[in-house]
Amino acid sequence: MAALCEAFTLCGLGPTGGVGLGSGLLALEPGADPDHVLLTDRGRTATLFKVSDQKPLGCWSVKHGQIITCPVVCNFETHEYIAVHDNKVLRIWKDKDVNLDKVFKATLSAEVYRIHSLPHAEPLVLFRGGGVRTLDVLLEAPQQEIENVISDEVIKHHLFALTDSSNSVYKVLIPLQQNSEEEEQTLSKSLLLNLSISGSVLKGTSFVVLDKDHVAVLGSLAASECLTIWNTKFQTLQASKELPLGTSGQLWCYGEKFFFTHGKVLTVVIYKCETSSLAAAVGKLKDSQTSDLSSFVNWNTLGDEELLVSCQSQQSVALKSESKMMVILKPMPCTSELHGISHFQDASTAAVEDELRQLLSKAQRPDFQAAIGCVISALINRCKADPMFYPRNFLVQMIQKRELSYSLCPDLMAVALEKKDVHLLQICLQRFPDIPEEITYACLKVFLSISDDYLERTDVDLESVISYIDIEPNNKEVKTEVVENGFSTELEEDGCDVTGMKETHMMDSVEFCPVGPQKAALLNAVLHSAYSETFLLPHLKDLPAQQAVLFLRYLHYLYVKCSEKINTTLPGVLSPTISQIMDWMCLLLDAHFTVMVMLPEAKRLLSSMHKFVRAQVRFYSELNKIEGSLQELQRIKCQKDSQAYSIEVLELI
């Protein structure tokens, strides 16, 4: 959890402040010691400060008429200071030097823009024309010619981040090894941070990267300026400090301290930046230094994507009339991948799938999940608009491989229903945790209505049925399994006085599955999905009576199958549990009670079910009786133990 701690003034910057002489601050650079900073003003002076003591250790200035044009830096290797005045004159001195006129001087042939100094490296001199020399090379021949290359600072780090007018921070990767042939390289960028606080936008003016998860931004929010620390991983604002007196817009950060001008003084703010955890980000982890800083999750980044989806669909409707399948996606900052999709909006299904597969093979990103949601939504939108377009394989692969949910791509199942893509629906039912009951019902209806002959030709995952349904009912062998759970066919027939049933016995027999294995697998997927009774029941009432009977017959079959085993579970992966079966049975009977009573073909089924359930109930009641007797025995034993006095026999061997 990052936090801003104490703040103090390092020095004044006003005309009377002693430093800067009213012309402002040019730059702040780290000194040789971690506690030292080098302050260069826009005039003639450079001052070395010891930060913890808030006092200057040394001050050097150039002659009247001269002006320091490039921030003074420290050469960490030699502990020397390097300055450039009047653009071309290089000065190098040490701590003990007092007068800058008397120190080492070199006049260069070109104008210096900046000197960069990093620990364990020779300082680099960057010229205005874009040329770069290391300091030692330059000092060997100060008058050497410097070429003019027009490019920008690509030297210092390979990780850059930048802010733009949309008030977001982006991450841009700049490769270190540049191909000299390539004249121009496009830099891909990705959204790092969206700077908005409760609706209002932070207009960033400058920022520093604190660690891999934290960025500090100095900017203005509404009217006032403020210093903020953001967590890019969780998109949260972790700390902020209002700066009512205004800043110059520049922010420096050395050794866990921020430096910036606040009003007419140079202010130092110490910060703390610890490894972030989600608990800390949402405020569950208590911080000892409970400050008044608020922290909140920036949900807006997520909201944007939904916005995009709706916007897209509107656009596509508008464009349909023009019979142009070109959908222009609004450039989505976080996913360069989407740019790819926009290119392929009018390409063939195969081409799109190919491209997408390539896209997915790329490295994982933290926002990948959301991006996939966008991709699928975009694809589905196109599917809706173009009946010929249906990247089925890709969608199946996506659902199987990624942790998707219904809410992430709400239209996917609707499209699959429309296209009667039962396999996709089956996977969705198995994988999605949040399918609305309406869609579950729609799936059930589709599954029950499709003929078994058609299903035989389709590719359905049979894993859930393979271990208890005989795929070929004709080759049925004599059942050898011992009936363990109080059920036997004799028991079922017990008290059955309907003799006329014999010929229809085959039809109602629970030994055969009333539906084909494909359909059974699909129905199992429905049984497996989560639902709420209240919301499902109204839909279930709409199920045609014939389909309801068929489904009930299948449920009855499953129930009997379940009860065959002592542990009342069906074998196999993703096969329905007995409570799922019972719940659906009750639900179905509730929904179609009157119809079932009236329907002649349901009568036998109900009677058979009734007998079976009655047998089960009888069996369990017997078990309960035994349990009661056993408990009573145990109770008697306990009572005997609690006697206050007894004479017993103890045998010791």
Place this chain on the structure above:
Amino acid sequence: MGEFEVHRVRFFGLVPAGVRCMAYQHRGCRLALARTDGAVEVYNFAANYFMEKAIPGHQARSVEALCWAAGERLFGAGLSGDITEYDLERLRPARTVDGFGGPIWSMAANNDGTRLAIGCEDGSVKLFQVVPGGVQFEKNLDRQKGRVLCLSWHPSGTHLAAGSINFIRVLDVRSGNELPQRGSKKRECVVWSIAFLSSGTVISSDSFGRVQFWDWERGTLQDSHTVSTSAVLSLAVSEEEDSIVVGTSAGATYQFQLLPVKAGGQEKRWVRTKPFQHHTHDVRAVVHTPTALISGGLDAQLVIRPLMEKVQKKGYDAVLRKFTFPHRRLVSCARKARLLLFQFSQHLELWRLGSTNKTGTPHSAPPHLQGPEHIYCSCVSPCGSWIAYSTASRFHLYRVQHEGDSISVKKVPGVPKLLLPAYQLQCASDSGRLFVASDRGSVHVVQLLEPGGCKHLHTICVWCCSGTREAVYLLASSADGNWLAAVSGDWEVHIYSLKHFKHHCTVPTYSCAVTALAIHPATNNLFISYSDQQLFEFSIPEKQYTAWSRMVQNSGLHKLWLERDSPITHIAFNPKNTSQILLHDVYMLCVLDKSLPLPDNNTLLVNQSTLKQLSEPARRRQLHAFKICKKFQPLLFADLLDERCLVTVERPAVDISAELPPPVQQKKFGT
């Protein structure tokens, strides 16, 4: 070995008093514990947590706080308003000083043990200096409204933190001035316990279930942890001040540790680390030793929970210990008359054992025994016609008349004026003499005269020969009336000749406390069990350990035997078989057959159920000396009435919890 007729007795209605407060003495590894009935006990951790000393309570003497000060001196203070120093040699309150502030709720000794601070009902905090021979009033610190419920010294001894209802105060000891105080008056918040760390942090626990950390200089709250919905009653800090333990009224204890926020970082924070639920009722006292968390509750349990990260090797100290019953024998048995005498804190009960067609008939001892003083010891003679008991200041002897099934009890007049209290009473096997253990290692011999009189015969004094100042706490007499063994508080076992009333010999000193001893009726071998579970047999006539004892020491006892929880509290012999000895502790009863080989560590120690399944020849190969029966638990007493008849006295834990008030209601289901 054969079958025993067991008289299984479960009507001993003993309810051990709850633990009120504790104090740990780091140097001597001793824990002082006070119970709600005013009894004070001292546990010696070096001697396998043996309850080394016990000072019975007094109706008017409640103990609210205990302190070790000035080395090994123990002080207690309570609602009577007195500060009491305990005489740990003579096991009684030595001297008391009135605090003059009403009932005393809290007491704390400073780090070097030179000063005691007490917190009184009238809101005052008073300082006493510990001087040789007592305590001396030093000064009053500022008085405030409201009783001072807890006190803690800053380790430097310059400041005191005091907690009362709604307030925590920090007092400057030199000036007596108060420093900023903290409190709220919205709801009454009782600060139950307080600790003052050297860093200046004051830790408080209160009735809202919070453990709070305060900065004493600014009076600001640094951190607050709500550990319970009920009150947090007790609090203790480790010596390094990096760990604390708190006890709640829901019976749970929690450990807090000062841990770095980041691994390897400097910044540290108090984190609740380990919860324990060993008690069913209020945990009124906790102690933090370097290696263990100790808690004592109103359910009378003393729980020693080792901190596994602090225990170097697996051993006796690395196991959770729970003590509910005193390490003393509270039952005496008249073998011939088949009577049991139960000793309660303020009364006695005499019961007759039944036969197979009749149950025992209870006979409560005379009601006029009940006084404010608690009973130190009691005994019934083997013939069942004499009962003796002693309190702190009185010694009573009764003559019991048996007329059929009814019993009448008559006080024996003219009891000799002895040095009291008596710490142990033992009747000779012919019921002709009574041995009264007294302080300074002396034993009085009283002759019991028919039909109902007594005469002081002699006083045997060890002090004269060994110079011990400790009281005798265990006695054993031989069946032939020639020998008497006495154990004093310094764990020395002295043997006296009763013929000549002189010192016969001393058993070689062993570095552990004696928990029980008995003289064999046939061989006159003295059998001794020590708190480290070792067993010794010493031949009195030969003045040396027996061959069997040397053999046991050479081969060593079984590992599981040595790791047992509770000490052996009674030893008895089979009158018909000289090789059989009955031993018992709280969890087991063992018949030790000296004629059989000793088990080594690879054999099963508790093997009775295995043996039952074996054939006769296989059985013979598996037999070993220890015949252990764990059927009777918790076992307070077991004795052999004759060679085929046992009596066991159990006190089932459910029966005790039924006598306790209902614990704090804890919801297990729902919200």
